[in-house]
Amino acid sequence: MIAASGGAEVAGHHGELVQGIFEDDDAQLRRALVSLPCRHLKSKASFTKNDTGTVSVTPSFSEKARRAAELTLDAFARSGTGGKLVIDSNIPVGRGMGSSTADVLASILAVLDCLGIETSSDEIMQIAVRAETACDSTLFRQQAVLFAQRDGIVIESFLRPLPWIDLISIDTAPDATVDTLEFEPARYDWAEIETFRPLRGLLRLAIRKADLRLLGRVATASARINERFLPKPRLNNIETIAARFDAIGLQVAHSGTVVGLMFDPRDEKTPENIDRAVSELGLLDFQPTIFCH
Template structure:
């Protein structure tokens, strides 16, 4: 029986402890149904990375306890709990140890229900923390498989900032589009007044039921996005994101969508993007465009006049992708204490 309270510092210091972190994202640039290398239809998406908010996890492993003896703080993070159990089983098998229980502590500031990958961020941070407690680092494809098993569909946050078309229900990359997205300035906002979206209530159409014309349209957008990434064509990227957002709003029914696209056009933006499973959205600007500050300010004023709350203005990273990590022992690492429990924010993002 695991004590309900946290162990003393001395006791905790005698137990293997691991830490992990995962970022969030700002909705999607493209989402739809695509063809894989074998011509099979797959649901897929390309997310818009965002630095800043994320989830951190600390896992205190208790060798000799039952595998199901897992406690999670804050309570209620059921997906993270499943991820911890799956990661323990995976790492125990790889290291030749019996699976065991432990204590998982999560902290983070990713708002829930806006379509920013809050649950996936928790899950990936958890998997990384469990692996770290075993002295291992897991490859992105391994993390992806565990994440999908834990929450049925996963965002590609284990890939960090690499733009990739990701099959979210299968946990695999359909295509890496390039090392990095073209630089963007994003004026974030929240549609629907920032009310959280219940993703479980959204209609899910199996890929096999998607019309042939729709699949061809998604494949065309995929080709255009590949070209935009390869050539650094920001206006073309904006065109793809807007077309994908227009298709996505049909399921979400955002009444402000027409106003958002009109604001973007008048402010000289290259397009808009939305979360296809939430209320977060963004107006996309080319950072090299003349009069950028004026354009952003006019966009913010227009959003305010239409009652669309602005959230966060940020730039996408222009750094190259992170290096692939194979499954195996970690090269190093240390322990760091987890911070105090942080409740999830229901809507508003932290502002820059």
């Protein structure tokens, strides 16, 4: 039986571990990324269908989510089906933490739940890209993927999930916001594109072996490359603190304002190192948030 309403929940992320240009199976260069999921950040969507032929959304500014619901109905429902969409999210907007993608994906899944329809992740991501032009890889919770965010396709599946990471989140520009779609995509030079080749291999190895130190080095390298396109205020100071308190690396929102100091949750010294790093960051007038598993 088709339900009168449906719901879904999608996690946000804390920027990316890697973002750059990579080859697909046909040797075509594509922009792609690996998101760093953050289970503490969530978007919840509920959808109640009706026969109005239109979709209303609360809050009213969630236009991309509304568009995603409309596209899903166009693809899977009978003509004239509309509904009421409600979004409840704790993901900060304009920080590069996947707020719009989480809203969009939750909306698509809520409509599908309402309609009693199951479809492939590929089809879901294609709808998401149509709704917001670019999206991240947070739909793929069971395994890490290298995802072409503007094409809606998986370039490579790493077959395993990312290992658990403890994180200090720092908003380096709390008074600024970044519109991902208005932000001009990075224009990497050939040296940078060539650098992404070995980083991809190292990332694959780090995920396969759950090697957090290697994963941190890959993320740090990607952050440094992309610093040329969207500089993070006082990133050098943050990196110094990371080294002082044995962070495994740092990662950034490549089209946002947040920086994450990454720590190994298996290390018994991590809680103390996080506390000391937070104190040092406070002396720089940052207001860090701790995300631990």
